[in-house]
Amino acid sequence: MSFKPQHRLSYALELYDSEFSGEVHNRCIIHQAYYAALNQVQYEIENRLFFIVDDEDRKKQSHKAFIDACENQLGKLVAGDVRRQLLVSIVNNLRRAKRLRETADYRLDSNIDKTSAQVALRHAQEIFDTLEQFD
Numbered sequence: 386m387s388f389k390p391q392h393r394l395s396y397a398l399e400l401y402d403s404e405f406s407g408e409v410h411n412r413c414i415i416h417q418a419y420y421a422a423l424n425q426v427q428y429e430i431e432n433r434l435f436f437i438v439d440d441e442d443r444k445k446q447s448h449k450a451f452i453d454a455c456e457n458q459l460g461k462l463v464a465g466d467v468r469r470q471l472l473v474s475i476v477n478n479l480r481r482a483k484r485l486r487e488t489a490d491y492r493l494d495s496n497i498d499k500t501s502a503q504v505a506l507r508h509a510q511e512i513f514d515t516l517e518q519f520d
Contacts, residue, residue: 390428394421394509401502412489414502419486422479422509426451429516434458452479474515482508 397417400410427447430436436454455476462469485505488495 390421390424391513393417393424394506394513397421397506397509401499401506406499408497411497411499411502415482415485415489415497415505418502418505418509419482422482422512423448423451425513425516426455426475426479429519430454434519448483452476452483455479468519471515471519475512475519478508478511478515482512 394417397414400414400417403410430438430451436458438450438454455472459469459472459476462472482505485501485508489497489501489505
């Protein structure tokens with residue numbers, strides 16, 4: 386794979402640090418940050434973690450299918466397993482980033498500021514960092 390989700394996250398960070406500003410700019414940052422995180426979760430599930438993803442859900446609601454795959458894996462881990470907390474963090478951050486992305490992409494009446502973009506980037510970076518810790 387020549388294009389990696391990290392490239393998308395790096396691009397979102399470059400956008401954030403650029404001299405450009407404004408609501409369109411912030412919406413683009415949120416969009417890129419979310420898809421970087423989602424793409425990384427998908428890549429990890431398919432190539433390293435091998436969580437079961439429901440094929441029907443994947444066709445109809447691919448974003449939800451990957452979140453559900455992580456949640457389903459939670460039920461397979463015993464209490465006290467460090468990976469439980471890591472998965473909870475991944476799921477929560479992905480849901481938060483998804484809500485921000487949906488607002489940025491579809492709620493044209495919502496004001497999307499630089500703080501919202503910063504929060505989306507933080508959620509995405511936390512997902513990347515947490516996935517690195519997951520064995």
